[in-house]
Amino acid sequence: MNLGDALLLGVVQGVSEWLPISSKTQIMLISTALFKSPPQYAYSLGLFLEAASVIAALIYFRGLYLKALRGLLGDREGRRWLTYMVVTTIVTGAVGVPLYYLARKSLLAGQSAGWLMIALGAAVMLNAVILQRAKSAAGLKSFGQMSLREMALVGLAQALSVLPGVSRSGATTTTLLLLGYKPEEAFKASFVLVPIAGLGATVLSYIAEGDGVATAEALAAMAFGVVVSIATIKALLEFAKSKHVVLVNAVVGLLAIAGGILRITLGS
Template identity: 30%
Template sequence: MTFLQLLIIAVVQGVTEFLPISSSGHLILIPYFTQMQDQGPLIDIAVHIGSFLAILLYFFRESIGLARGGLASVGIGKAPEQRRLFWWILIGTIPAVLLGLFLKEGGWLESFRSTDLVAVNLIAYGLLLGVADKIGPRVKRYEDMSLRDAVIVGLAQALALIPGTSRSGVTMTAARFLGYERVEAARFSFLLALPAVAGAGTLAVLDLADATAQMQWDALIAGAMTFVAAFATMAFLMRFLRHASMLVFVVYRVLLGAALLIWF
Protein backbone atom coordinates (compact mmCIF):
# COMPACT_ATOMS: atom_id res chain seq x y z
CA MET A 1 0.00 0.00 0.00
CA THR A 2 1.13 3.58 -0.60
CA PHE A 3 1.95 5.99 2.20
CA LEU A 4 -1.15 8.05 1.35
CA GLN A 5 -3.37 5.00 1.68
CA LEU A 6 -1.87 4.13 5.04
CA LEU A 7 -2.23 7.75 6.19
CA ILE A 8 -5.93 7.80 5.27
CA ILE A 9 -6.54 4.53 7.10
CA ALA A 10 -4.60 5.69 10.17
CA VAL A 11 -6.39 9.04 10.42
CA VAL A 12 -9.82 7.47 9.92
CA GLN A 13 -9.09 4.85 12.58
CA GLY A 14 -7.50 7.27 15.03
CA VAL A 15 -10.40 9.71 14.80
CA THR A 16 -13.32 7.28 14.63
CA GLU A 17 -12.10 4.79 17.26
CA PHE A 18 -12.79 7.23 20.07
CA LEU A 19 -15.65 9.23 18.61
CA PRO A 20 -18.85 7.15 18.92
CA ILE A 21 -19.28 6.79 15.16
CA SER A 22 -17.77 3.32 14.44
CA SER A 23 -14.15 2.96 13.39
CA SER A 24 -14.66 -0.48 11.81
CA GLY A 25 -17.58 0.86 9.78
CA HIS A 26 -15.51 3.74 8.43
CA LEU A 27 -12.56 1.45 7.66
CA ILE A 28 -14.86 -0.75 5.58
CA LEU A 29 -16.13 2.30 3.68
CA ILE A 30 -12.66 3.56 2.70
CA PRO A 31 -12.31 1.33 -0.41
CA TYR A 32 -15.76 2.35 -1.65
CA PHE A 33 -15.04 6.08 -1.56
CA THR A 34 -11.35 6.13 -2.49
CA GLN A 35 -11.07 3.20 -4.92
CA MET A 36 -8.31 1.88 -2.67
CA GLN A 37 -7.96 -1.83 -2.17
CA ASP A 38 -9.49 -3.17 1.03
CA GLN A 39 -6.75 -2.93 3.63
CA GLY A 40 -7.69 -6.28 5.12
CA PRO A 41 -7.90 -7.45 8.75
CA LEU A 42 -4.13 -7.27 9.41
CA ILE A 43 -3.97 -3.50 8.88
CA ASP A 44 -7.25 -3.13 10.78
CA ILE A 45 -5.71 -4.82 13.82
CA ALA A 46 -2.45 -2.85 13.50
CA VAL A 47 -4.29 0.45 13.70
CA HIS A 48 -6.26 -0.79 16.69
CA ILE A 49 -2.96 -1.49 18.45
CA GLY A 50 -1.97 2.12 17.76
CA SER A 51 -5.20 3.16 19.46
CA PHE A 52 -4.40 0.87 22.39
CA LEU A 53 -1.05 2.60 22.97
CA ALA A 54 -2.76 5.99 22.81
CA ILE A 55 -5.14 4.94 25.60
CA LEU A 56 -2.22 3.80 27.74
CA LEU A 57 -0.51 7.16 27.39
CA TYR A 58 -3.56 9.42 27.73
CA PHE A 59 -4.90 7.51 30.75
CA PHE A 60 -1.45 6.93 32.18
CA ARG A 61 -2.54 7.28 35.82
CA GLU A 62 -5.47 4.89 35.39
CA SER A 63 -3.29 2.46 33.41
CA ILE A 64 -0.72 2.41 36.20
CA GLY A 65 -3.53 1.86 38.69
CA LEU A 66 -4.81 -1.12 36.71
CA ALA A 67 -1.26 -2.51 36.50
CA ARG A 68 -0.94 -2.16 40.28
CA GLY A 69 -4.27 -3.92 40.64
CA GLY A 70 -3.04 -6.77 38.48
CA LEU A 71 0.11 -7.12 40.56
CA ALA A 72 -1.91 -6.97 43.79
CA SER A 73 -4.07 -9.80 42.45
CA VAL A 74 -1.03 -12.08 42.43
CA GLY A 75 0.18 -10.95 45.85
CA ILE A 76 2.60 -8.21 44.79
CA GLY A 77 1.76 -5.06 46.73
CA LYS A 78 -1.47 -3.92 48.35
CA ALA A 79 -3.91 -1.92 46.26
CA PRO A 80 -7.44 -3.13 47.07
CA GLU A 81 -9.25 -0.40 45.10
CA GLN A 82 -7.08 -0.85 42.02
CA ARG A 83 -7.36 -4.63 42.34
CA ARG A 84 -11.14 -4.39 42.33
CA LEU A 85 -11.17 -2.17 39.23
CA PHE A 86 -8.63 -4.42 37.52
CA TRP A 87 -10.88 -7.43 37.93
CA TRP A 88 -14.02 -5.59 36.86
CA ILE A 89 -12.27 -4.40 33.68
CA LEU A 90 -10.95 -7.90 33.04
CA ILE A 91 -14.33 -9.53 33.60
CA GLY A 92 -16.03 -6.91 31.42
CA THR A 93 -13.73 -7.90 28.57
CA ILE A 94 -14.67 -11.58 28.56
CA PRO A 95 -17.86 -11.30 26.42
CA ALA A 96 -16.04 -9.55 23.55
CA VAL A 97 -13.11 -11.98 23.69
CA LEU A 98 -15.34 -15.05 23.61
CA LEU A 99 -17.52 -13.73 20.80
CA GLY A 100 -14.46 -12.55 18.86
CA LEU A 101 -12.82 -15.97 19.06
CA PHE A 102 -16.07 -17.66 18.07
CA LEU A 103 -16.48 -15.44 15.00
CA LYS A 104 -12.81 -15.74 14.02
CA GLU A 105 -12.77 -19.52 14.26
CA GLY A 106 -16.03 -19.74 12.35
CA GLY A 107 -14.71 -17.47 9.59
CA TRP A 108 -17.63 -15.07 9.93
CA LEU A 109 -15.71 -11.82 10.45
CA GLU A 110 -15.28 -11.19 6.73
CA SER A 111 -19.02 -11.66 6.12
CA PHE A 112 -19.68 -8.59 8.29
CA ARG A 113 -17.83 -6.25 5.89
CA SER A 114 -21.08 -5.05 4.31
CA THR A 115 -22.14 -1.44 3.68
CA ASP A 116 -25.81 -2.27 4.31
CA LEU A 117 -24.97 -3.70 7.73
CA VAL A 118 -22.78 -0.69 8.55
CA ALA A 119 -25.56 1.71 7.54
CA VAL A 120 -28.28 0.03 9.60
CA ASN A 121 -26.07 -0.19 12.68
CA LEU A 122 -24.97 3.43 12.35
CA ILE A 123 -28.58 4.56 12.48
CA ALA A 124 -29.94 2.11 15.08
CA TYR A 125 -27.14 2.43 17.61
CA GLY A 126 -26.85 6.15 16.94
CA LEU A 127 -30.47 6.70 17.97
CA LEU A 128 -29.95 4.49 21.02
CA LEU A 129 -26.94 6.62 21.99
CA GLY A 130 -29.12 9.73 21.75
CA VAL A 131 -31.75 8.25 24.04
CA ALA A 132 -29.17 7.09 26.60
CA ASP A 133 -27.55 10.51 26.64
CA LYS A 134 -30.84 12.22 27.46
CA ILE A 135 -32.46 10.14 30.21
CA GLY A 136 -31.65 8.85 33.66
CA PRO A 137 -29.43 10.02 36.55
CA ARG A 138 -25.87 11.17 35.85
CA VAL A 139 -23.84 10.82 39.03
CA LYS A 140 -21.56 7.78 38.73
CA ARG A 141 -17.81 7.89 38.07
CA TYR A 142 -15.29 5.36 36.80
CA GLU A 143 -14.24 4.61 40.38
CA ASP A 144 -17.86 3.61 41.12
CA MET A 145 -17.67 0.69 38.69
CA SER A 146 -19.28 -2.46 40.03
CA LEU A 147 -19.24 -6.04 38.80
CA ARG A 148 -22.77 -5.57 37.45
CA ASP A 149 -21.80 -2.44 35.52
CA ALA A 150 -18.66 -4.08 34.13
CA VAL A 151 -20.61 -7.09 32.87
CA ILE A 152 -23.36 -4.99 31.27
CA VAL A 153 -20.94 -2.65 29.51
CA GLY A 154 -18.81 -5.67 28.58
CA LEU A 155 -21.79 -7.35 26.92
CA ALA A 156 -22.43 -4.11 25.04
CA GLN A 157 -18.79 -4.05 23.93
CA ALA A 158 -19.18 -7.49 22.36
CA LEU A 159 -21.82 -6.05 20.02
CA ALA A 160 -19.17 -3.79 18.52
CA LEU A 161 -17.62 -6.74 16.70
CA ILE A 162 -20.33 -6.06 14.14
CA PRO A 163 -19.18 -3.06 12.01
CA GLY A 164 -21.22 0.12 12.27
CA THR A 165 -22.04 -0.43 15.93
CA SER A 166 -19.04 1.51 17.36
CA ARG A 167 -17.23 0.07 20.36
CA SER A 168 -16.92 3.44 22.06
CA GLY A 169 -20.47 4.36 21.11
CA VAL A 170 -22.21 1.24 22.39
CA THR A 171 -20.18 1.08 25.61
CA MET A 172 -20.81 4.77 26.33
CA THR A 173 -24.49 4.15 25.60
CA ALA A 174 -24.58 1.34 28.18
CA ALA A 175 -22.63 3.41 30.70
CA ARG A 176 -24.97 6.38 30.26
CA PHE A 177 -28.00 4.13 30.82
CA LEU A 178 -26.28 2.93 34.00
CA GLY A 179 -25.97 6.50 35.27
CA TYR A 180 -22.38 7.51 34.46
CA GLU A 181 -21.47 11.12 33.67
CA ARG A 182 -20.53 11.76 30.04
CA VAL A 183 -16.80 12.11 30.65
CA GLU A 184 -16.81 9.17 33.04
CA ALA A 185 -18.74 7.03 30.53
CA ALA A 186 -16.02 7.80 27.98
CA ARG A 187 -13.24 7.00 30.45
CA PHE A 188 -14.95 3.73 31.41
CA SER A 189 -15.32 2.89 27.71
CA PHE A 190 -11.71 3.58 26.79
CA LEU A 191 -10.20 1.69 29.71
CA LEU A 192 -12.47 -1.28 29.04
CA ALA A 193 -10.94 -1.40 25.56
CA LEU A 194 -7.43 -2.08 26.86
CA PRO A 195 -7.65 -5.85 27.49
CA ALA A 196 -9.80 -6.52 24.41
CA VAL A 197 -7.52 -4.62 22.01
CA ALA A 198 -4.42 -6.10 23.63
CA GLY A 199 -5.89 -9.56 23.11
CA ALA A 200 -6.64 -8.84 19.47
CA GLY A 201 -3.10 -7.56 19.04
CA THR A 202 -1.69 -10.75 20.56
CA LEU A 203 -3.66 -12.85 18.10
CA ALA A 204 -2.47 -10.60 15.27
CA VAL A 205 1.17 -11.38 16.05
CA LEU A 206 0.64 -14.86 14.63
CA ASP A 207 -0.82 -13.41 11.43
CA LEU A 208 1.94 -10.82 11.27
CA ALA A 209 4.62 -13.50 11.50
CA ASP A 210 3.20 -15.17 8.39
CA ALA A 211 2.84 -11.89 6.47
CA THR A 212 5.25 -10.61 3.86
CA ALA A 213 7.90 -8.04 4.79
CA GLN A 214 5.95 -5.31 2.97
CA MET A 215 2.75 -6.12 4.85
CA GLN A 216 4.64 -6.06 8.14
CA TRP A 217 6.11 -2.64 7.30
CA ASP A 218 2.71 -1.28 6.23
CA ALA A 219 1.18 -2.48 9.51
CA LEU A 220 3.92 -0.78 11.54
CA ILE A 221 3.53 2.55 9.72
CA ALA A 222 -0.27 2.46 9.99
CA GLY A 223 -0.15 1.66 13.70
CA ALA A 224 2.31 4.49 14.45
CA MET A 225 0.27 7.11 12.60
CA THR A 226 -2.92 5.88 14.23
CA PHE A 227 -1.34 6.41 17.65
CA VAL A 228 -0.85 10.13 16.92
CA ALA A 229 -4.35 10.63 15.51
CA ALA A 230 -5.97 8.63 18.32
CA PHE A 231 -4.24 10.52 21.11
CA ALA A 232 -5.27 13.90 19.65
CA THR A 233 -8.86 12.75 19.16
CA MET A 234 -9.12 11.37 22.68
CA ALA A 235 -7.89 14.64 24.16
CA PHE A 236 -10.45 16.54 22.08
CA LEU A 237 -13.37 14.27 23.01
CA MET A 238 -12.69 14.35 26.76
CA ARG A 239 -12.73 18.16 26.67
CA PHE A 240 -15.75 18.28 24.36
CA LEU A 241 -17.91 16.06 26.58
CA ARG A 242 -17.40 18.37 29.56
CA HIS A 243 -19.46 21.03 27.79
CA ALA A 244 -21.60 19.32 25.13
CA SER A 245 -23.93 16.38 24.56
CA MET A 246 -23.67 13.43 22.17
CA LEU A 247 -26.21 14.98 19.78
CA VAL A 248 -23.70 15.91 17.08
CA PHE A 249 -22.53 12.28 16.88
CA VAL A 250 -26.11 11.00 16.77
CA VAL A 251 -26.95 13.31 13.87
CA TYR A 252 -23.78 12.36 12.01
CA ARG A 253 -24.47 8.63 12.38
CA VAL A 254 -28.07 8.90 11.20
CA LEU A 255 -27.19 11.07 8.19
CA LEU A 256 -24.27 8.85 7.18
CA GLY A 257 -26.30 5.68 7.59
CA ALA A 258 -29.17 7.08 5.54
CA ALA A 259 -26.78 8.27 2.83
CA LEU A 260 -25.19 4.82 2.61
CA LEU A 261 -28.56 3.09 2.27
CA ILE A 262 -29.52 5.47 -0.55
CA TRP A 263 -26.12 5.44 -2.27
CA PHE A 264 -25.48 1.70 -2.22
Protein backbone atom coordinates in the same frame (compact mmCIF):
# COMPACT_ATOMS: atom_id res chain seq x y z
CA MET B 1 -2.10 0.75 -0.90
CA ASN B 2 0.59 3.46 -0.94
CA LEU B 3 1.90 5.82 1.75
CA GLY B 4 -0.86 8.36 1.02
CA ASP B 5 -3.48 5.67 1.53
CA ALA B 6 -1.79 4.64 4.79
CA LEU B 7 -1.92 8.26 5.99
CA LEU B 8 -5.64 8.42 5.23
CA LEU B 9 -6.33 5.20 7.12
CA GLY B 10 -4.19 6.36 10.04
CA VAL B 11 -6.09 9.63 10.33
CA VAL B 12 -9.44 7.84 10.15
CA GLN B 13 -8.37 5.34 12.82
CA GLY B 14 -6.90 8.03 15.05
CA VAL B 15 -10.08 10.11 14.98
CA SER B 16 -12.93 7.62 14.76
CA GLU B 17 -11.76 5.35 17.61
CA TRP B 18 -12.66 8.02 20.14
CA LEU B 19 -16.13 8.69 18.76
CA PRO B 20 -18.95 6.11 18.92
CA ILE B 21 -18.96 5.57 15.15
CA SER B 22 -16.91 2.33 14.98
CA SER B 23 -13.38 2.87 13.70
CA LYS B 24 -13.21 -0.59 12.14
CA THR B 25 -16.35 0.20 10.15
CA GLN B 26 -14.81 3.39 8.77
CA ILE B 27 -11.66 1.47 7.80
CA MET B 28 -13.83 -1.18 6.14
CA LEU B 29 -15.82 1.39 4.18
CA ILE B 30 -12.71 3.18 2.93
CA SER B 31 -10.88 -0.06 2.10
CA THR B 32 -13.77 -1.53 0.13
CA ALA B 33 -14.86 1.71 -1.57
CA LEU B 34 -11.49 3.30 -2.41
CA PHE B 35 -8.97 0.46 -2.38
CA LYS B 36 -11.28 -2.31 -3.68
CA SER B 37 -10.32 -4.61 -0.81
CA PRO B 38 -12.39 -7.78 -0.27
CA PRO B 39 -14.85 -7.37 2.66
CA GLN B 40 -13.18 -10.06 4.78
CA TYR B 41 -9.74 -8.49 4.39
CA ALA B 42 -11.12 -4.98 5.03
CA TYR B 43 -12.73 -6.29 8.22
CA SER B 44 -9.46 -7.79 9.45
CA LEU B 45 -7.55 -4.62 8.53
CA GLY B 46 -9.99 -2.53 10.57
CA LEU B 47 -9.34 -4.73 13.59
CA PHE B 48 -5.58 -4.85 12.99
CA LEU B 49 -5.32 -1.05 13.09
CA GLU B 50 -6.85 -1.07 16.57
CA ALA B 51 -3.23 -1.42 17.75
CA ALA B 52 -2.79 2.30 17.04
CA SER B 53 -5.49 3.09 19.59
CA VAL B 54 -3.93 0.64 22.06
CA ILE B 55 -0.61 2.50 22.04
CA ALA B 56 -2.25 5.93 22.21
CA ALA B 57 -4.51 4.94 25.12
CA LEU B 58 -1.61 3.45 27.08
CA ILE B 59 0.20 6.75 26.76
CA TYR B 60 -2.79 8.99 27.50
CA PHE B 61 -4.25 6.97 30.40
CA ARG B 62 -0.91 5.76 31.81
CA GLY B 63 -1.71 7.18 35.25
CA LEU B 64 -4.90 5.16 35.54
CA TYR B 65 -3.22 1.93 34.40
CA LEU B 66 -0.47 2.45 36.98
CA LYS B 67 -3.18 2.92 39.58
CA ALA B 68 -4.74 -0.40 38.52
CA LEU B 69 -1.39 -2.11 38.96
CA ARG B 70 -1.15 -0.62 42.45
CA GLY B 71 -4.33 -2.54 43.15
CA LEU B 72 -2.12 -5.63 43.37
CA LEU B 73 -0.42 -3.98 46.33
CA GLY B 74 -3.64 -3.23 48.15
CA ASP B 75 -4.69 0.16 46.75
CA ARG B 76 -8.50 0.11 47.07
CA GLU B 77 -9.39 2.24 44.05
CA GLY B 78 -6.71 0.58 41.97
CA ARG B 79 -8.08 -2.86 42.90
CA ARG B 80 -11.53 -1.87 41.63
CA TRP B 81 -10.12 -0.68 38.30
CA LEU B 82 -8.06 -3.87 38.02
CA THR B 83 -11.11 -6.02 38.76
CA TYR B 84 -13.09 -4.09 36.14
CA MET B 85 -10.44 -4.69 33.48
CA VAL B 86 -10.11 -8.39 34.32
CA VAL B 87 -13.85 -9.13 34.39
CA THR B 88 -14.63 -7.24 31.17
CA THR B 89 -11.70 -8.90 29.42
CA ILE B 90 -12.80 -12.43 30.38
CA VAL B 91 -16.37 -11.83 29.21
CA THR B 92 -15.23 -10.06 26.03
CA GLY B 93 -12.88 -12.89 25.13
CA ALA B 94 -15.41 -15.63 25.81
CA VAL B 95 -18.09 -14.03 23.65
CA GLY B 96 -16.09 -11.91 21.21
CA VAL B 97 -13.73 -14.50 19.76
CA PRO B 98 -16.51 -16.81 18.45
CA LEU B 99 -18.38 -13.76 17.12
CA TYR B 100 -15.29 -12.63 15.21
CA TYR B 101 -15.01 -15.91 13.34
CA LEU B 102 -18.76 -15.97 12.74
CA ALA B 103 -18.65 -12.47 11.24
CA ARG B 104 -15.60 -13.17 9.12
CA LYS B 105 -16.69 -16.54 7.76
CA SER B 106 -20.45 -16.09 7.56
CA LEU B 107 -21.66 -12.49 7.67
CA LEU B 108 -19.04 -11.14 5.27
CA ALA B 109 -18.60 -14.15 3.00
CA GLY B 110 -19.66 -13.35 -0.55
CA GLN B 111 -20.97 -9.88 0.28
CA SER B 112 -20.68 -7.25 -2.43
CA ALA B 113 -19.10 -3.94 -1.50
CA GLY B 114 -22.29 -2.05 -2.33
CA TRP B 115 -24.61 -4.02 -0.09
CA LEU B 116 -21.94 -4.11 2.63
CA MET B 117 -21.72 -0.29 2.63
CA ILE B 118 -25.51 0.00 2.95
CA ALA B 119 -25.63 -2.47 5.84
CA LEU B 120 -22.73 -0.82 7.68
CA GLY B 121 -24.19 2.64 7.10
CA ALA B 122 -27.50 1.56 8.61
CA ALA B 123 -25.68 0.07 11.61
CA VAL B 124 -23.77 3.32 12.21
CA MET B 125 -27.03 5.32 12.17
CA LEU B 126 -28.62 2.84 14.59
CA ASN B 127 -25.65 3.40 16.91
CA ALA B 128 -26.48 7.11 16.93
CA VAL B 129 -30.12 6.55 17.85
CA ILE B 130 -29.33 4.12 20.68
CA LEU B 131 -26.60 6.35 22.11
CA GLN B 132 -28.88 9.39 22.11
CA ARG B 133 -31.57 7.48 24.01
CA ALA B 134 -28.97 6.17 26.46
CA LYS B 135 -27.71 9.69 27.20
CA SER B 136 -31.24 10.62 28.25
CA ALA B 137 -31.19 7.72 30.74
CA ALA B 138 -27.86 8.68 32.34
CA GLY B 139 -27.91 8.88 36.14
CA LEU B 140 -25.58 9.93 38.95
CA LYS B 141 -23.72 6.70 39.68
CA SER B 142 -19.93 6.79 39.89
CA PHE B 143 -17.40 4.13 38.94
CA GLY B 144 -16.87 3.16 42.58
CA GLN B 145 -20.45 1.82 42.72
CA MET B 146 -20.03 -0.65 39.87
CA SER B 147 -20.90 -4.26 40.69
CA LEU B 148 -19.42 -7.42 39.18
CA ARG B 149 -22.67 -7.98 37.28
CA GLU B 150 -22.43 -4.54 35.69
CA MET B 151 -18.78 -5.14 34.80
CA ALA B 152 -19.82 -8.35 33.05
CA LEU B 153 -22.52 -6.47 31.11
CA VAL B 154 -19.92 -3.96 29.90
CA GLY B 155 -17.73 -6.89 28.81
CA LEU B 156 -20.65 -8.37 26.90
CA ALA B 157 -21.33 -5.04 25.16
CA GLN B 158 -17.67 -4.83 24.21
CA ALA B 159 -17.77 -8.34 22.79
CA LEU B 160 -20.70 -7.43 20.53
CA SER B 161 -18.63 -4.61 19.07
CA VAL B 162 -16.51 -7.13 17.20
CA LEU B 163 -19.40 -7.31 14.72
CA PRO B 164 -19.16 -5.05 11.65
CA GLY B 165 -20.94 -1.73 12.13
CA VAL B 166 -20.99 -1.88 15.95
CA SER B 167 -18.89 0.74 17.75
CA ARG B 168 -16.88 -0.51 20.75
CA SER B 169 -16.93 2.85 22.50
CA GLY B 170 -20.57 3.37 21.56
CA ALA B 171 -21.66 -0.05 22.84
CA THR B 172 -19.82 0.17 26.15
CA THR B 173 -20.70 3.82 26.80
CA THR B 174 -24.36 3.17 25.98
CA THR B 175 -24.43 0.23 28.41
CA LEU B 176 -22.93 2.30 31.21
CA LEU B 177 -25.34 5.18 30.60
CA LEU B 178 -28.30 2.81 30.64
CA LEU B 179 -27.01 1.41 33.94
CA GLY B 180 -27.30 4.90 35.40
CA TYR B 181 -23.72 6.16 35.39
CA LYS B 182 -22.81 9.82 34.92
CA PRO B 183 -21.74 10.61 31.33
CA GLU B 184 -18.18 11.53 32.31
CA GLU B 185 -17.85 8.28 34.27
CA ALA B 186 -19.29 6.25 31.39
CA PHE B 187 -16.92 7.67 28.79
CA LYS B 188 -13.87 7.24 31.02
CA ALA B 189 -14.77 3.64 31.91
CA SER B 190 -15.30 2.91 28.22
CA PHE B 191 -12.07 4.41 26.92
CA VAL B 192 -9.77 2.77 29.46
CA LEU B 193 -10.74 -0.60 27.99
CA VAL B 194 -9.33 0.30 24.56
CA PRO B 195 -5.86 -1.28 25.08
CA ILE B 196 -7.23 -4.67 26.14
CA ALA B 197 -9.95 -4.90 23.50
CA GLY B 198 -7.78 -3.36 20.79
CA LEU B 199 -4.87 -5.71 21.41
CA GLY B 200 -7.21 -8.68 21.24
CA ALA B 201 -8.66 -7.42 17.95
CA THR B 202 -5.19 -6.95 16.46
CA VAL B 203 -4.08 -10.45 17.47
CA LEU B 204 -7.27 -12.04 16.09
CA SER B 205 -6.88 -10.27 12.74
CA TYR B 206 -3.23 -11.31 12.48
CA ILE B 207 -4.12 -14.93 13.24
CA ALA B 208 -6.75 -14.83 10.50
CA GLU B 209 -4.75 -12.98 7.83
CA GLY B 210 -1.11 -13.42 8.89
CA ASP B 211 1.43 -11.29 7.03
CA GLY B 212 -1.30 -10.41 4.56
CA VAL B 213 -2.63 -7.80 6.98
CA ALA B 214 0.65 -6.82 8.68
CA THR B 215 2.05 -5.16 5.57
CA ALA B 216 4.47 -2.23 5.58
CA GLU B 217 1.64 0.08 4.51
CA ALA B 218 -0.64 -1.19 7.29
CA LEU B 219 2.13 -0.66 9.85
CA ALA B 220 2.63 2.87 8.50
CA ALA B 221 -1.12 3.51 8.87
CA MET B 222 -0.85 2.24 12.45
CA ALA B 223 1.99 4.67 13.19
CA PHE B 224 0.02 7.57 11.73
CA GLY B 225 -2.95 6.48 13.82
CA VAL B 226 -0.93 6.69 17.04
CA VAL B 227 0.24 10.23 16.28
CA VAL B 228 -3.25 11.42 15.33
CA SER B 229 -4.81 9.82 18.43
CA ILE B 230 -2.35 11.41 20.84
CA ALA B 231 -2.76 14.82 19.18
CA THR B 232 -6.58 14.80 19.21
CA ILE B 233 -7.79 12.48 21.99
CA LYS B 234 -8.57 15.19 24.55
CA ALA B 235 -10.69 17.21 22.12
CA LEU B 236 -12.45 14.09 20.85
CA LEU B 237 -13.31 12.94 24.36
CA GLU B 238 -15.02 16.27 24.99
CA PHE B 239 -16.70 16.15 21.59
CA ALA B 240 -17.96 12.61 22.23
CA LYS B 241 -19.94 13.90 25.21
CA SER B 242 -21.78 16.46 23.11
CA LYS B 243 -25.03 16.13 21.22
CA HIS B 244 -23.18 16.64 17.95
CA VAL B 245 -21.92 13.06 18.01
CA VAL B 246 -25.38 12.00 16.85
CA LEU B 247 -25.02 14.23 13.80
CA VAL B 248 -21.62 12.68 13.02
CA ASN B 249 -23.13 9.17 13.16
CA ALA B 250 -26.01 10.19 10.92
CA VAL B 251 -23.78 11.84 8.30
CA VAL B 252 -21.33 8.91 8.19
CA GLY B 253 -24.20 6.43 7.95
CA LEU B 254 -25.96 8.33 5.16
CA LEU B 255 -22.74 8.66 3.16
CA ALA B 256 -22.07 4.94 3.45
CA ILE B 257 -25.63 4.07 2.34
CA ALA B 258 -25.43 6.51 -0.57
CA GLY B 259 -22.06 5.08 -1.61
CA GLY B 260 -23.41 1.54 -1.47
CA ILE B 261 -26.43 2.43 -3.63
CA LEU B 262 -24.13 4.11 -6.14
CA ARG B 263 -21.86 1.05 -6.35
CA ILE B 264 -24.82 -1.25 -6.88
CA THR B 265 -26.29 1.07 -9.52
CA LEU B 266 -22.98 1.19 -11.38
CA GLY B 267 -22.62 -2.57 -11.04
CA SER B 268 -19.22 -2.46 -9.31
